Amino acid sequence: MNSTDPALLLVAHGTRNPRGVEMIAQLAGEVSQTAGPTRVAFVDVLGPSPAEVLRDSDRPTVLVPAFLASGYHVHTDVPREVAESGHRDVVVTDALGPDPVLARVLVTRLHDAGWRPGDAVVLAAAGSSDLRALCDVRSAARMLAALTRTTVRIGYVATGSPRVADVVNDLRVQGDRRVFIASYLLAEGLFHGRLFECGADGVAAPLGVTDSIVELVARRYRAAITPALRPNTASVYTT
Structure with missing residues (x-):
């Protein structure tokens, strides 16, 4: 990826378990190797929130919800956070799951x-x-x-x-x-x-970080920045 590509924001639920936080950080770190610098935000329990991260940049951003199903957090929390941020150009991809x-x-x-x-x-x-x-x-x-x-x-x-x-x-x-x-x-x-x-x-252990899950996140990102690949369900926020 080059410096003109949109930023990638990985949004997770949040947990007080240090190993859970470390896992999300590891996932973001490995995604960075293939899709460019990846920031992390959380919708609950701990910060930073998506709105806080988005306010910190005016760069076009692709927000990938790191959720295994699209419920309240994906359909309500994420759009609210984007709106509250005032960010001018955000694309929200499909959640990670099911897949x-x-x-x-x-x-x-x-x-x-x-x-x-x-x-x-x-x-x-x-x-x-x-x-x-x-x-x-x-x-x-x-x-x-x-x-x-x-x-x-x-x-x-x-x-x-x-x-x-x-x-x-x-x-x-x-x-x-x-x-x-x-x-x-x-x-x-x-x-x-x-x-x-x-x-x-x-x-069984949680899904965690695997090469295939890293590639799944990167695939969501690439689909969002390539109009021909963009799914109809992606949400685009512009002001």
């Missing part, structure tokens, strides 16, 4: 946790009151089911039902001897920690 790239990483994480074909799988998501986000989670579950060739049940760890622990228990009752949780979370934090209390035989 086949993430489904493949989920399979790798499950194998690393000890999952074997035939074991039951629960996709654990944070949850949302936004029906669009729940639809995205169902799409992610279908992608994972296609790769694992098994039925993937969905459980929520923060908002919504059924809860992860209830799904694990239901699978035990119906006769599944080994149950594994696929963590549909980007980084370690409070939500991922709760999964170890749900009674599964194994809990």
Whole structure:
């Protein structure tokens, strides 16, 4: 990328877990190697906020939401932050998920946790009151089911039902001897920690930083700065 290309702003939820913060910083650092300097902002828990980062620059900016489903934070928080910043030229891309790239990483994480074909799988998501986000989670579950060739049940760890622990228990009752949780979370934090209390035989690590996820972020950025590749769902804010 050259100096005339738009800046890249990676926006995540935010966590008080230092390892979660470090993971987002690592992701941004690796994206910088392929897509140019990448700044980070958070919509909750800690700062800087997207509005604060955007106010610090008048350079055209591509904002990539580092979310696995498009719910309240993507549809409400991000547009509000852009508006409050007063920035004159911001393109907001699609969120990271759902995406086949993430489904493949989920399979790798499950194998690393000890999952074997035939074991039951629960996709654990944070949850949302936004029906669009729940639809995205169902799409992610279908992608994972296609790769694992098994039925993937969905459980929520923060908002919504059924809860992860209830799904694990239901699978035990119906006769599944080994149950594994696929963590549909980007980084370690409070939500991922709760999964170890749900009674599964194994809990896969969060998605974290992989070459394929770094490339996914870069792909969202490149699509936004190349009109021929720009998806119809991208949001452009100009004043």
